[in-house]
Amino acid sequence: MSSEVKNEMFGKKRVAIVGAGLTLFRRNLKETGKELSYEAAKMALDATGLELRDMQSVVMGSAPDAFDGVHMKGEYLADGAGAYNKPYSRVFVGGGTGVFTPLAGWWHVASGQFDTCLVVSEEKMSSCYPHPQFAFTTIFDPILERPIGMNLVWIFALEMHRYMHKHNIKKEQIALVSVKNKRNALDHPCAQLGANITVEDVLNSEIMCWPVQRLDVSPTSDGAAAVVLASEDVAKEVTDNPVWIDGVGWCIDSTHWTNRDLYYPDYVECAARMAYKMAGIKNPPKEIDVAEPYDPFDYKELHHMEGLLLCKKGEAPKLTAEGVTQRDGDLPINPSGGLLGVGNPIAAAGTMKVCEIFWQLRGEAGKRQIPADPRTGLAQAWGDLMQYGSVIVLRR
Amino acid sequence: MSEVAIVGVGCVGFRPITPELSYKELMFEAAVKAYEDAEGINPRKDVDVFVTCAEDYLEGFSIFDEFVPDQLGAALRHLFTVSGDGMLGLATAYMLIKTRQFDTVVVEAHSKASDILTYMDIVAFGLDPIFNRPLGGHPYYVAGMEMQRYMHDTGTTVEQCAQVVVKNKKNAIENPYAAYGSNITLDQVLCSDICFHPLKKLEISTPADGCVVMVLASENAAEKLTNNPIWVKGVGWCTETPNLETHDWTRAEYTRLAAEMAYKTAKISNPWKEIDFAEVHDLFAYKELQHIEALKLCEYGEAGKLTEEGITSLDGEFPVNPSGGLLGMGYGLEASGMQKLLEAVLQLRGEAGSRQILDAEVGLAQAWRGIPTATGVVAVLSNVK
Numbered sequence: 001m002s003s004e005v006k007n008e009m010f011g012k013k014r015v016a017i018v019g020a021g022l023t024l025f026r027r028n029l030k031e032t033g034k035e036l037s038y039e040a041a042k043m044a045l046d047a048t049g050l051e052l053r054d055m056q057s058v059v060m061g062s063a064p065d066a067f068d069g070v071h072m073k074g075e076y077l078a079d080g081a082g083a084y085n086k087p088y089s090r091v092f093v094g095g096g097t098g099v100f101t102p103l104a105g106w107w108h109v110a111s112g113q114f115d116t117c118l119v120v121s122e123e124k125m126s127s128c129y130p131h132p133q134f135a136f137t138t139i140f141d142p143i144l145e146r147p148i149g150m151n152l153v154w155i156f157a158l159e160m161h162r163y164m165h166k167h168n169i170k171k172e173q174i175a176l177v178s179v180k181n182k183r184n185a186l187d188h189p190c191a192q193l194g195a196n197i198t199v200e201d202v203l204n205s206e207i208m209c210w211p212v213q214r215l216d217v218s219p220t221s222d223g224a225a226a227v228v229l230a231s232e233d234v235a236k237e238v239t240d241n242p243v244w245i246d247g248v249g250w251c252i253d254s255t256h257w258t259n260r261d262l263y264y265p266d267y268v269e270c271a272a273r274m275a276y277k278m279a280g281i282k283n284p285p286k287e288i289d290v291a292e293p294y295d296p297f298d299y300k301e302l303h304h305m306e307g308l309l310l311c312k313k314g315e316a317p318k319l320t321a322e323g324v325t326q327r328d329g330d331l332p333i334n335p336s337g338g339l340l341g342v343g344n345p346i347a348a349a350g351t352m353k354v355c356e357i358f359w360q361l362r363g364e365a366g367k368r369q370i371p372a373d374p375r376t377g378l379a380q381a382w383g384d385l386m387q388y389g390s391v392i393v394l395r396r
Numbered sequence: 397m398s399e400v401a402i403v404g405v406g407c408v409g410f411r412p413i414t415p416e417l418s419y420k421e422l423m424f425e426a427a428v429k430a431y432e433d434a435e436g437i438n439p440r441k442d443v444d445v446f447v448t449c450a451e452d453y454l455e456g457f458s459i460f461d462e463f464v465p466d467q468l469g470a471a472l473r474h475l476f477t478v479s480g481d482g483m484l485g486l487a488t489a490y491m492l493i494k495t496r497q498f499d500t501v502v503v504e505a506h507s508k509a510s511d512i513l514t515y516m517d518i519v520a521f522g523l524d525p526i527f528n529r530p531l532g533g534h535p536y537y538v539a540g541m542e543m544q545r546y547m548h549d550t551g552t553t554v555e556q557c558a559q560v561v562v563k564n565k566k567n568a569i570e571n572p573y574a575a576y577g578s579n580i581t582l583d584q585v586l587c588s589d590i591c592f593h594p595l596k597k598l599e600i601s602t603p604a605d606g607c608v609v610m611v612l613a614s615e616n617a618a619e620k621l622t623n624n625p626i627w628v629k630g631v632g633w634c635t636e637t638p639n640l641e642t643h644d645w646t647r648a649e650y651t652r653l654a655a656e657m658a659y660k661t662a663k664i665s666n667p668w669k670e671i672d673f674a675e676v677h678d679l680f681a682y683k684e685l686q687h688i689e690a691l692k693l694c695e696y697g698e699a700g701k702l703t704e705e706g707i708t709s710l711d712g713e714f715p716v717n718p719s720g721g722l723l724g725m726g727y728g729l730e731a732s733g734m735q736k737l738l739e740a741v742l743q744l745r746g747e748a749g750s751r752q753i754l755d756a757e758v759g760l761a762q763a764w765r766g767i768p769t770a771t772g773v774v775a776v777l778s779n780v781k
Contacts, residue, residue: 032526058635064458071453071521074479075769078635085653088635088771089488090479094459100476104488111494138458254471255463270472278497384462 016235016242019048025343034080061101095383098350123345167314175202185341192343221343225351247279247393268307271389289374292353350381401625404434409606439469483733483773509603540592556700568720575726604726608734632657636770651690733763
């Protein structure tokens with residue numbers, strides 16, 4: 001492939017991830033948001049041998065300011081993320097932020113504007129006392145929806161129910177996702193909720209809002225994650241095995257979630273098609289070796305596998321039951337343990353998925369390493385009012 | 397090669413209140429105007445990426461981008477939020493187009509300040525929650541302290557600061573997008589209440605409602621969308637530090653560094669000579685002076701004198717804030733940078749009406765994110781490729 005053709009495909013400059021860092025994910029960490037950002041950024045930089053002064057730009061990802069009670073949270077976190085006297089901005093697309101932040105880093109480098117970009121995602125949900133769920137009551141339309149007093153679990157219950165009804169899916173099939181991910185998380189040193197549980201445990205757990213039960217849901221968490229991005233020239237100097245960002249995609253659907261059929265995430269498909277087109281991927285199930293779709297609820301992993309075109313609509317539960325999505329299966333899904341197992345500090349959780357694909361493609365995932373020698377991986381996050389998809393395709 | 401141009405602009409406002417329009421309607425109107433301005437571009441098909449610039453607390457929701465796609469024509473398309481000033485949206489659009497993956501990017505920023513009942517409480521929520529916020533008080537005391545320090549270090553006088561207000565409010569009379577144009581005297585400014593010593597009431601911009609939408613395009617696309625593209629020659633942005641205790645209180649370091657970045661790309665070595673006018677952030681009157689210096693348009697400490705001598709007036713040698721600035725147009729919150737860009741585009745297109753600067757070829761726009769930040773953006777625009 002001539003270098004000119006390559007440039008047209010991947011942006012002006014090809015962009016690599018050269019290092020990743022991740023803090024512990026816990027319900028309530030003592031560190032401030034700035035300190036969490038610092039820890040993740042420092043770990044990512046140390047992994048590359050680069051220093052902060054080598055970072056020409058910084059991008060921050062963090063979800064609602066309502067968690068922290070700080071207006072302009074991006075400004076507040078800037079120094080923790082290393083953005084002292086540097087070009088710095090914060091991107092924010094709800095739950096989709098974690099995968100979106102590296103996408104923002106991608107265009108900083110792919111544009112030719114910078115050779116390096118430090119990408120940091122942070123979430124400190126525990127500041128929202130007594131429970132971050134109260135912050136989520138402010139994501140609804142103040143006239144049409146907020147007066148009903150709804151919360152997130154309600155609307156996801158609607159979506160889960162619709163998905164189950166449309167494809168005639170049983171709760172037992174969905175619970176397998178929670179069992180798999182929490183078990184995978186036992187091998188993750190940062191994980192908050194790794195556990196050996198059974199389908200029975202999930203089905204017997206507290207009903208929150210039918211059909212959502214306690215063990216169908218990821219926890220609330222504190223944590224941070226970071227990746228270091230570099231242009232092709234710099235990447236090759238820094239490491240022998242860069243992981244290339246070959247596809248980026250994002251998409252938002254209408255505000256009016258009440259007007260769409262919730263059984264299928266069209267916006268995730270739209271984002272995936274954008275990323276696949278850029279990466280030249282024609283047959284996703286064949287060409288993607290490992291994927292980290294967003295799994296704040298167990299049914300969402302299935303929902304997103306379908307939206308990402310990794311299987312046919314309604315087919316994801318079958319693949320899960322057959323063990324295809326296990327680490328040693330044909331299409332390992334969420335080998336990290338996902339949000340269900342590792343935890344869900346919103347923006348950091350999405351970037352954790354990007355870190356996991358980075359480590360898997362480099363063969364550095366330790367006990368979590370999938371045996372299939374993966375070459376191409378994908379991470380995806382989802383957010384807003386069941387409305388946003390962000391997708392990244394990585395290649396070794 | 398792969399230059400980036402502004403090919404369409406649309407503005408609604410700026411007005412003290414807009415009771416007949418919701419924030420969505422403000423955005424819709426500005427977007428329709430911008431799309432019409434770009435040869436009637438169809439957002440459902442022809443726009444690759446949409447960027448909205450907003451902060452949750454100013455909107456009264458969490459996750460503001462939820463409420464954005466429909467009125468911009470962006471449902472099931474590629475949109476996201478930059479939590480920052482509209483000019484950070486410009487910087488983002490610039491980079492996106494430079495990747496060569498995208499030809500057309502729309503940037504939106506707005507202010508529905510009249511919906512906010514407790515604006516100053518929100519500003520106070522921007523202060524560090526551990527070190528600064530517990531001290532209490534109105535958050536603009538920070539501006540008063542900074543003005544004092546700036547005057548002390550540079551020898552700038554209160555009269556020179558007040559002259560900025562007289563000039564800007566006068567310019568705003570000629571600007572149909574301005575909310576607070578007026579003919580006032582230096583004495584009136586000097587005699588207005590001292591709110592945060594030495595900062596006076598008339599030296600503080602008043603918020604206003606409005607929305608600005610811009611369409612940016614790659615070189616190829618620009619030629620199809622407009623006859624008078626305004627080229628983005630360079631963009632720079634910088635965050636100095638969020639800590640009040642350690643930021644430079646005299647020199648706007650964030651603007652100096654952002655300007656260096658923008659000038660480097662735009663290949664500008666002598667800003668005063670090579671740039672014809674500037675739109676700088678004047679949330680407070682003294683900030684205009686501080687920013688002029690940080691932009692290297694004059695020597696450190698000289699901006700006050702230039703203003704006093706009328707050199708930065710509309711008919712002066714180097715007009716600053718021909719739009720009337722934020723003091724005259726009203727402070728458009730996260731859209732304030734877009735107000736600056738809008739004026740630069742109109743001037744460079746020769747569409748600035750009675751406030752037109754003759755033969756303007758290169759213009760500069762600069763934004764700051766207000767108290768308590770030290771974040772700024774600088775863009776150099778030109779009507780010559």
